[in-house]
Amino acid sequence: MKSAWLLAPAGLCLFTYACSGGDNGDALGGAGDAGAAQSGGSGTIAAAGQAGNVGSAGNAAVPSGGTSAAGSGGNAAGGALGSAGDGSLPSGGAAQAGSGGVGQAGGGSGTGLDPALPPGKNFDLTHFVLQLPVASGSSVQQISDLATYTSQYFYTAADGAMTFWCPVTGAHTPNTHYPRTELRELATGGDWSISGTHSLTATFKVTQTPPSKGTIIGQIHGNATDGTAEILKLEWTTQNTIVASVEDDNNPATQIDKTIGSYALGEQISYAIKLQNSTLQVTITDANGVSKSVSSPYTASSWTNDKYYFKLGDYVQLATGTNADGGRVSFYAFAIEHG
DSSP: OOEEEEOSSTTOOOSSOOOOOTTTOOSOOOOOSSSSEEOSSSOOEEOOOOTTOSOTTTTOBOOOOTTOTTSSSSOOSSOOOOBSSSOOOOSSSSSSSOSSSOOOOOTTSSSSOOTTSOHHHHSOOTTEEEEEEEEETTEEEEEOOOSSOOOSSEEEOTTSOEEEEEETTSOOOTTOSSOEEEEEEOOTTSSBOSSSEEEEEEEEEEEEOOSSSOEEEEEEEEOOSSSOOEEEEEEEOTTSEEEEEEEOTTSTTOEEEEEEEEOOTTOOEEEEEEEETTEEEEEEEOTTSOEEEEEEEOOSGGGGGSOEEEEEEEEESOOOSOTTOEEEEEEEEEEEEEO
């Protein structure tokens, strides 16, 4: 049994197959005028919006290149966007005003995200809690109702991106040394076992890193307290490389760093994290569509004793500096799938 939810934009949280490839080209049409509309290739059901909600920029075309769910020509999960605001039929599905992908082209940003809305209105964050770099008792503040929440640490940028800011001077949880602004998955049915198939895909850009350390942009985390909980930490370093830190399958609690590639600060790229058949694979796809991958086995029986969850956001790896030092990460689309 497969379950998934596509998390950009809000209103499209679907427990069906997650529109993960632009080559489907017919994932979701955003706003039609005829109630629910069914897409072409992936069998996803899209709740239609009100007529004319698609593309507040009038008849200006939204780019449809690449596999960008945001229609910006990048490599986001989900198909490409069609023309905005002219109510035309899509080329790849049955919903109106979109040729596949997420299909909402409003806001004038060309990303399908509305810069006037809080993140929880552009993205369905029902299955997440947000951890903040703000002290609360012996730990940090955690926000569970994210529908309208926004702050200096978690906000919508001018291009509609869901943006995480974390200063190095922020508070941290009792069992860690560094602050974070980070979403923690609350999967239906609770945290999940390492068996089966689990994936997280995201389109993002990093615009700031701490002065001497990087920031973690994605994780697979467990609940163990013996040093084996962090089976993946995906870090953007101050050298603008992306490094996957994984556990040593032959020596649990020992981490191995695997450099995937070098990228430009501010470059919109994507990552795909997939754990399947006891193998973890992490793939980075750059703005030109070039992909690089690393993999790591998780075959030791000890991994079956824990339960896991995804995290994504901005977990800086430095705790000294000024209030202006920190990490800033923007997300344009992401999706989770369990099966």
